[in-house]
Amino acid sequence: MNPGPSLRRALLRAVVLALTIVGLVLSAALPHEAEGARNLEIALQDDAVFRDDHFFERERAFRYARGIGVTRLRVNAMWAYSMPPSQWQGRRKPQQVQWTFYGLDSLIDAAAKHGIRVHLSLTGPAPTWASGDGRIGGYRPKTSYFTEFASTLAAHVKGRVDRFSIWNEPNWRTWLGPQRNAPALYRRLYQSGYAAIKKVDPGAKVLIGETSPYARNGYSTAPIAFLRALACVDKRWRRVRRCPVLKADGYAHHPYEFRYPPSYRYPGADNATMGTLSNLTRALDRISRTGALRFNGRGRMPLYLTEFAYFAAGRRALPAKERSRYLAEAFTMALKNPRVKSQLQYLLVSPPSSSPGGFFNTGLISRTGAEHPQYRALQRWYRRNRARVKRPGAAIELPPAPS
Numbered sequence: 023m024n025p026g027p028s029l030r031r032a033l034l035r036a037v038v039l040a041l042t043i044v045g046l047v048l049s050a051a052l053p054h055e056a057e058g059a060r061n062l063e064i065a066l067q068d069d070a071v072f073r074d075d076h077f078f079e080r081e082r083a084f085r086y087a088r089g090i091g092v093t094r095l096r097v098n099a100m101w102a103y104s105m106p107p108s109q110w111q112g113r114r115k116p117q118q119v120q121w122t123f124y125g126l127d128s129l130i131d132a133a134a135k136h137g138i139r140v141h142l143s144l145t146g147p148a149p150t151w152a153s154g155d156g157r158i159g160g161y162r163p164k165t166s167y168f169t170e171f172a173s174t175l176a177a178h179v180k181g182r183v184d185r186f187s188i189w190n191e192p193n194w195r196t197w198l199g200p201q202r203n204a205p206a207l208y209r210r211l212y213q214s215g216y217a218a219i220k221k222v223d224p225g226a227k228v229l230i231g232e233t234s235p236y237a238r239n240g241y242s243t244a245p246i247a248f249l250r251a252l253a254c255v256d257k258r259w260r261r262v263r264r265c266p267v268l269k270a271d272g273y274a275h276h277p278y279e280f281r282y283p284p285s286y287r288y289p290g291a292d293n294a295t296m297g298t299l300s301n302l303t304r305a306l307d308r309i310s311r312t313g314a315l316r317f318n319g320r321g322r323m324p325l326y327l328t329e330f331a332y333f334a335a336g337r338r339a340l341p342a343k344e345r346s347r348y349l350a351e352a353f354t355m356a357l358k359n360p361r362v363k364s365q366l367q368y369l370l371v372s373p374p375s376s377s378p379g380g381f382f383n384t385g386l387i388s389r390t391g392a393e394h395p396q397y398r399a400l401q402r403w404y405r406r407n408r409a410r411v412k413r414p415g416a417a418i419e420l421p422p423a424p425s
Contacts, residue, residue, distance in 0.1 A: 060410040062357050065094040065141070065366035067329065068385075070373060073097050073129050077389055078371045080129075084136040086370060086387060090397070091404040093412045095133050096141045096328050096366055098190060099126060101171050102149045102158050110149035110158060115167065123178050127423035130182050134418040140183050143232060143274075143328070144172055144215060145190040146197060160198045165210045173218035180223045181421045187229035187274045187328065188215040193248040194234045195241055204243065205251035213266055227271035229326055230315070235278050236293035244292035245275065246305045253314035261312050268315045272363065273306055275299075276329035280338045284352035296330065296352050303361050324363045327356060331368040331384030334394055335375075339383075346399035353403050357410060367400065 070076045071083045072095055087095075102110040104123060109116050130140050146160040147153075154162025176186070192198040192208040216228045237244035243251075250256070254265035277296040279286055284296035294302035306323045309315045317323040330352060332345035340348070349367075356365035372385030372394070386397035404411065 060357055062362065062411045063094050063364040064091040064353075064404065064411055065096055065328070065364050066090075066092045066370060067096040067098075067366060067368050068370040069098055070377070070379065071371050072133070073125055077374060077377070080132060082391065083370055084132065084138070086391075086397070087138065088136060088414045089404075090367070090386075090400045091408070091411055091413055092138060093414050094139055094141055094185075094364060094366075095129075096143060097126065097129060099142045099144050099175060100147065101145065101152070101163075101168065102147045104171065104175070105149070110151075112149075112151055113156065115149075115151045119170075119174075121174055121178070123175065123423075126179070130179065131420065131423065134182075134420045137414040137416055137418060139185070139418065141185040141187065141328075142175070142179065142183050143187045143190055144168075144175065145188075145232075160196065161200070162203070162207060163198075163211065165214050168211055169214040169218050172215040173222060176219040176222040176226065178424055180226075182423065183226070185227045185229070185271075186215075186219050187232050187326075188212045190232050191234045191242075191276065192232065193243040193245055201243060205248055209252055209265065209268070213268065216269065229272045229274040229328075230268065230270040231274045232328060233275050233294075235276055235295045236288060236290065244290060245294050246292040246301060249302075249305055249309065253309045253312070255309055255312055255314060259308040259312060261314055265314065267313060269318055270315065270323065271318050272324045272326050273302070274326045274328045275302060276368075277327055278330060279352075280333060281340075283348050284355055296327075296355060299325065299359065299361075322361065325359075325361045326364040326366075327362060328364070328366050329368040330366060332396065333383060334372055334385050334396065335383040336381065342395040346395040349396050350399045350403040353400065353407075357407060 066087050071078045072080060104121055105119055106122060109120060133140050146163060147158045148160065148163035150156055150158050152164045152167040153159055189208060189211055190197055192204055195201045198204045198207055212230055219226055219228050233245035233248060234242050235245060254261055254263050256262045275294065277294060277299060279288060279295040279297065286297045288295040288298050291301055310317065310323060332348055333339040353365055356362045369384045370386055372383050372388055373380045386400065387393050
C-alpha cells in the first residue's frame with residue numbers, strides 16, 4: 023500500500039526530528055569525548071633517585087611513579103659528568119674522551135621495564151677544557167665540543183630514547199653565562215645540538231627552551247625577553263638581524279609558581295608561570311609568523327612543561343592542604359590547555375637537607391616511603407582523570423645498550 027501525501031509528509035517530519043535529536047545528543051557528547059581523548063602525558067624527574075640511585079631504592083620509586091600515572095621520566099644528561107673526573111678536570115681536551123653513559127643506560131632499561139620512556143635533557147656543566155673561563159660550569163661553553171657530546175650520546179641511545187632537549191634553564195645565570203650573552207650562546211648550542219641529534223636519529227624529537235619562569239634581578243632573564251633575543255626579534259616582533267632559522271619539535275618550559283595558586287597571574291608580560299602561559303604561547307605564535315622559529319609539525323608550537331612543583335619543606339613551603347590543592351589544580355590547568363602535551367612533577371622523594379639539592383625539597387614522599395599529602399592529592403587527580411591522560415602500560419621492548 024502506498025502512503026498518501028499527508029502520511030509521507032508526517033513520516034518525513036518524524037525522520038527530520040529524529041535526526042535533529044541525534045545531532046543534539048552527539049554535539050553534547052563530543053566535548054566530553056574530545057576531552058576524554060586529551061592524552062596528556064604525566065612526567066616526573068628525580069635524578070638523585072632514578073639516575074644516581076641515591077637514598078631511595080629505584081625499583082620502589084618506580085612503583086610510586088606508576089601510582090600517579092607517570093609515563094615519562096626527564097633526566098639531565100650532564101656533559102662534564104658523562105666522563106671520568108680525571109678527564110673533565112683537565113685543562114686540555116683528552117685525545118679520546120671516555121664517555122661513561124652506563125648510569126643512563128641502566129636507567130633507560132629500568133624505566134622501560136615499568137612502561138616508562140625517558141626524555142634526556144643535554145645540559146651543563148661544561149668540562150673545564152670546554153668552558154670559556156677554564157672552570158667547570160656554564161660560562162661560554164664551546165659549541166664544537168658540545169656538538170661532539172650531543173652526537174655521541176644520541177648515537178649511543180638511538181632506538182632507546184625518543185625525546186631530547188638542549189640545556190637546562192639557559193636564561194638562568196648559573197646554567198649559562200654571562201647573562202647578557204646567554205641568548206646568543208644558547209642559539210649556537212641549540213642549533214648544533216639539534217643538528218647533531220637529527221643527523222643521528224631523524225625521528226627523535228628535540229625540544230627548545232627549558233626556560234625558567236620569570237626575571238629575577240641578577241639571576242635570570244624573563245623567558246619571553248630571552249626568547250625574543252634568541253630568535254633575533256624586537257619588542258614589536260620584527261626580525262632585527264639575520265639569525266639562523268631555528269626548528270623544534272616543541273617548547274620546554276618550567277612554569278613554577280611557589281607562593282600562590284597556579285592560576286595566579288604573575289606580573290610582567292615577559293614572564294610565564296602556570297597562570298600566564300598565554301604570554302608564552304602568544305610569543306611563540308608571533309615569532310613563528312616571522313619564520314625565525316618553526317615547529318616540525320602541523321599547527322602551533324606545543325608546550326612541554328618539564329618542571330613544576332610546590333615546596334614540601336623550607337621557607338617557601340606552603341601549608342599541606344594548600345600545596346596539595348594547588349598541585350592538583352596545576353595538573354587540571356595543563357589538562358585543559360590544548361597546547362600542553364606534558365606536565366612534569368619535579369622530584370618524587372624529599373632529599374636529605376645535607377645533600378647538594380637538599381634546599382630544593384619539592385618531594386612527594388619521604389625517604390622512608392611515607393606519602394606526603396601532595397602525593398595522595400596527585401594520585402587522586404590521576405584516578406579521576408585516567409580516561410584523559412596517557413597511562414603506564416606493559417614493559418617497553420628496547421634494543422640493548424651498546425657495550
